[in-house]
Amino acid sequence: MSSNLINEIDIVKANTSKISSVDFENLTFGNIFTDHMLICDFKEGAWQKPIIKPYEPFMIDPSAKVFHYGQAIFEGMKAYKDESDDVWLFRPDENFKRFNHSAKRLAMPKVTEDIFIGGLKAILDLEREWVKKGKGNTLYIRPFMIAIGSGVIAQPSTQYRFMIILSPARSYYSGEVKVIIAEHYSRAANGGIGAAKAAGNYSAQFYPTKLANERGFQQIIWTDDATHTKLEEAGTMNVFFRINDTLYTAPTGERILDGVTRKSLIDIARRDGIDVEVRSLLVAELIEAAKDGSLKEIFGAGTAAVVNPIVGFSYQDNYYELPKMDNSYASQLKEKLTNIQYKLAEDTFGWTVKV
Structure with missing residues (x-):
C-alpha cells in the first residue's frame, strides 16, 4: 500500500x-x-x-x-x-x-x-x-x-x-439462532446490486426478516431469485453448510457479497485439511441431508458476528433441528480466525495490519 x-x-x-x-x-x-x-x-x-x-x-x-x-x-x-x-x-x-x-x-x-x-x-x-x-x-x-x-x-x-x-x-448476536429458508422473498437478483454493499440491500431484507421474527425465527437463509432452489446467504451473512465432513458455501457473484470473513474461513479450512466445496447447495440436498443425518452444521459468517452457529431451520412449515456437536467446524474456525485477529496465533497469511 x-x-x-x-x-x-x-x-x-x-x-x-x-x-x-x-x-x-x-x-x-x-x-x-x-x-x-x-x-x-x-x-x-x-x-x-x-x-x-x-x-x-x-x-x-x-x-x-x-x-x-x-x-x-x-x-x-x-x-x-x-x-x-x-x-x-x-x-x-x-x-x-x-x-x-x-x-x-x-x-x-x-x-x-x-x-x-x-x-x-x-x-x-x-x-x-x-x-x-x-x-x-x-x-x-x-x-x-x-x-x-x-x-x-x-x-x-x-x-x-x-x-x-x-x-x-x-458480540453481534446472542442466544440460539433459528432460520427460515426463503421461498418467496429474495435478497438480490442477477444484474442487480447484490454483490455491492449498498444500503438498499439491507432495507429490502427488513420486512421478510420481520415476518420471520414474528414466527419465532431470528434470520432467513436466502435462496436464488429465479427458482428459490439454491441456498445463498443467511440474513446479512455468508453461510456455510457442513454435510458429513465437507463444508459447502455458495460462490460469490452478482447476487452474493464477497465476504472477507467468508474467504478467510475458506483459506483456514483448506489449510487445515477440511474439504471445502464452493458451489450452490440445493434446498433439496439440504433437506435430504437433514433427514438422513449427514447434515452436521450450518453457520453464518460475517464481520460483526464472525461465526454464528444455526441450531435449526424451517422449510415449508417443517422444522429441522441440527445435532449438537463437540468441537464443531464452526467453533474450530472461529477460534483460529479470532486468534489471528487478536495476534494470539501466527498470521501465516499476512492478513493483519498494524495501526
Whole structure:
C-alpha cells in the first residue's frame, strides 16, 4: 500500500472524551460511537482534504440524492488490540477494494487509498483507547459514502461525502439462532446490486426478516431469485453448510457479497485439511441431508458476528433441528480466525495490519 498520509489529514480534537461514561462490558451493537469521525467530500470532480473532527450530526439538503435515489454504500470492519496494546486491522485492503467495487456499481466515485486506508489509520490512532484488550472486544469500523448533491432529477449525484465512524462492540448476536429458508422473498437478483454493499440491500431484507421474527425465527437463509432452489446467504451473512465432513458455501457473484470473513474461513479450512466445496447447495440436498443425518452444521459468517452457529431451520412449515456437536467446524474456525485477529496465533497469511 502507499503511504498513509496521516499528516495531510486535518484533525480537530474533541474538548472532552465520553469514554469514561461507556460501560464496555454491556454494549449494544452499533449504539455507542467514539469521540471523532472522519469526513471527506467529493465535489467539482475531485476529493477534497479529509478532516477528523468531533462526532456530531451534520446538515444536509432535503433534496440530497441519497434520500431520493439511494446512492449509499458502506463497509464493516473491526480493529483489535493485542496484549502489548498494539492496534491491528484485519485485511483492510479487501474492504478497500470491495468499497470501490460497490462505488462503481452505484455510479459513485472511487475513494483513493490514501483517504480510505490513510484516514482509517489516522482516526484509529486518535481513538486507540476505545479499542479494548481481550478476546471479544473490538472497535467496529463503519466507512460509508452517501450522495449529497441536491436536486430530485433521477441521475447520479455530482457531490458525495465519505465518512468513517467507530463503535465499540462485543458480540453481534446472542442466544440460539433459528432460520427460515426463503421461498418467496429474495435478497438480490442477477444484474442487480447484490454483490455491492449498498444500503438498499439491507432495507429490502427488513420486512421478510420481520415476518420471520414474528414466527419465532431470528434470520432467513436466502435462496436464488429465479427458482428459490439454491441456498445463498443467511440474513446479512455468508453461510456455510457442513454435510458429513465437507463444508459447502455458495460462490460469490452478482447476487452474493464477497465476504472477507467468508474467504478467510475458506483459506483456514483448506489449510487445515477440511474439504471445502464452493458451489450452490440445493434446498433439496439440504433437506435430504437433514433427514438422513449427514447434515452436521450450518453457520453464518460475517464481520460483526464472525461465526454464528444455526441450531435449526424451517422449510415449508417443517422444522429441522441440527445435532449438537463437540468441537464443531464452526467453533474450530472461529477460534483460529479470532486468534489471528487478536495476534494470539501466527498470521501465516499476512492478513493483519498494524495501526
